[in-house]
Amino acid sequence: MRSIELFAGAGGLGLGISQAGFHPSMVLEWDPYCCDTIRENQRRDIAPVKSWPLRQADVRRATFSHLEGEIDLVSGGPPCQPFSLGGKHKAQADKRDMFPEAVRAVREAKPKAFMFENVKGLTRASFTSYFEYIKLQLVYPECVAKKDETWTEHLGRLERHHTSGTDKGLSYNVVARVLNAANYGIPQKRERVFIVGFRNDLGLEWRFPEGTHSWNALAWDQVKGTYWDRHKVPKKERLISERALKVVERLDHASHEKAWRTVRDAINDLPDPEKLKRENKILNHRFQPGARSYPGHTGSPMDEPAKTLKAGVHGVPGGENMLRRADGSVRYFTVRESARLQCFPDDYLFHGSWTETMRQLGNAVPVNLAAALARDVREHLKSLELETRVA
Missing domain, CATH: 3.40.50.150 (Vaccinia Virus protein VP39)
Known part of the structure; x- marks a missing residue:
C-alpha cells in the first residue's frame, strides 16, 4: 500500500x-x-x-x-x-x-x-x-x-x-x-x-x-514482586508507591492487560552514561551535564513510564527530559535513552547537537x-x- x-x-x-x-x-x-x-x-x-x-x-x-x-x-x-x-x-x-x-x-x-x-x-x-x-x-x-x-x-x-x-x-x-x-x-x-x-x-x-497495557497491571506486578524479580532488583531497593498499593487493594486478580512499560524496562540494559568513556560505541549515548531539579520539573522515576519528552519553544526545558534516581538525584536522559522512550531502533542515528536531537525526539511520534x-x-x-x- x-x-x-x-x-x-x-x-x-x-x-x-x-x-x-x-x-x-x-x-x-x-x-x-x-x-x-x-x-x-x-x-x-x-x-x-x-x-x-x-x-x-x-x-x-x-x-x-x-x-x-x-x-x-x-x-x-x-x-x-x-x-x-x-x-x-x-x-x-x-x-x-x-x-x-x-x-x-x-x-x-x-x-x-x-x-x-x-x-x-x-x-x-x-x-x-x-x-x-x-x-x-x-x-x-x-x-x-x-x-x-x-x-x-x-x-x-x-x-x-x-x-x-x-x-x-x-x-x-x-x-x-x-x-x-x-x-x-x-x-x-x-x-x-x-x-x-x-x-x-x-x-x-x-x-x-x-x-493493550495498563497502570493497574503494572501496580499488580510491582506489589506482587514479578516486576522487580524480572529486573533482579534487590528487595531493599524495591520502591513501591502508595498509589500502587491502593490499586492492588481494590483488585482480586491480575489484569488481563499487559503492564505499562517503565523507564527501567526501556533503558535498563544500557550502561550508565556517566561511567562511560567518551568514545563509547553506543550510538547517541553520551552523558549531558547540567541537569537540575526544580518545582514542577523533577524528572521521570525509573519504575514508571517516563513523563512526556519535550522539545520546548526555546530549547529543551531543564527538568522535563531527566531521569530521577531512587536517591532523588537527577541526570538528563541521553539521546539514545530518549530514542528508546520513543521506540526508535537502536541503529537509528540522530544528527546534530544534544539540544537539536532532543528537539527532534520531543516532536516525534x-x-x-x-x-x-x-x-x-x-x-x-x-x-x-x-x-x-x-x-
Whole structure:
C-alpha cells in the first residue's frame, strides 16, 4: 500500500507506518536537521528509511494531484507549536499552523484514508471551535475557503454544508481521540490527539484500537514482586508507591492487560552514561551535564513510564527530559535513552547537537504507537480489497 508522509520530522510516525506495511511515494520535511537525520540513516542503509523518497521542501510548495488514485494513506504531524501547552497558543493565527496544507494534500491526492497527530492542547476549551473547523475541513476537503473569507465564516459554511445532507463530492468519515501512548506499550506517558478518516465511498467502519497495557497491571506486578524479580532488583531497593498499593487493594486478580512499560524496562540494559568513556560505541549515548531539579520539573522515576519528552519553544526545558534516581538525584536522559522512550531502533542515528536531537525526539511520534494505529488502518483497507476480489 502506498502513502504520503507530511511533516516527517526525524521519522517517528513514518517509521511506524512503514513497519505497518505502507510504502511512501513522497516524504516531505523542510527542517534541515531532521532531513540530515533521515539522510544519515539512508546513508547507513537503515531500513525502511533507506528507500524513502525524501524531499526537503516546504509543504506549501508541494503538489499532490499527480498521485491521485495511487495513495492509500496520507499521514503526518502538522507543526504543533500553535496548540502546545508549551507554545504561544496562537492556533489559527500562528503562521506555523500547517493543518490547511494537510487538508490540501487530502483534497489533491484523494487517499483512501488519512491519519494526523497533534498535541493534546489542540482539544482544550480555548481551541474548541478551531478543532471542529479542522475536522470539518477534513470531512469535506473540497469545500475550500473563499478569497477573503475568515476561518470562522468558513466554519459556518462548512457547518451548513454538513447539516444539509446533500454533499456528493469527496468526503471522509472522521474520528478523533486523545490517546495515552503508555496504554499501547510505549514507556512514556504521552497524550496526543489522533485524527483518522476513511473516504466515505469505501463504506468502512472503524474505531481506534483499544489499549493493550495498563497502570493497574503494572501496580499488580510491582506489589506482587514479578516486576522487580524480572529486573533482579534487590528487595531493599524495591520502591513501591502508595498509589500502587491502593490499586492492588481494590483488585482480586491480575489484569488481563499487559503492564505499562517503565523507564527501567526501556533503558535498563544500557550502561550508565556517566561511567562511560567518551568514545563509547553506543550510538547517541553520551552523558549531558547540567541537569537540575526544580518545582514542577523533577524528572521521570525509573519504575514508571517516563513523563512526556519535550522539545520546548526555546530549547529543551531543564527538568522535563531527566531521569530521577531512587536517591532523588537527577541526570538528563541521553539521546539514545530518549530514542528508546520513543521506540526508535537502536541503529537509528540522530544528527546534530544534544539540544537539536532532543528537539527532534520531543516532536516525534512514538514509532510503536504509529505502527499499531497504521496496522489497524491497513487491515481495514485490506479487508475491503478482499471483499472486492470475492465479489
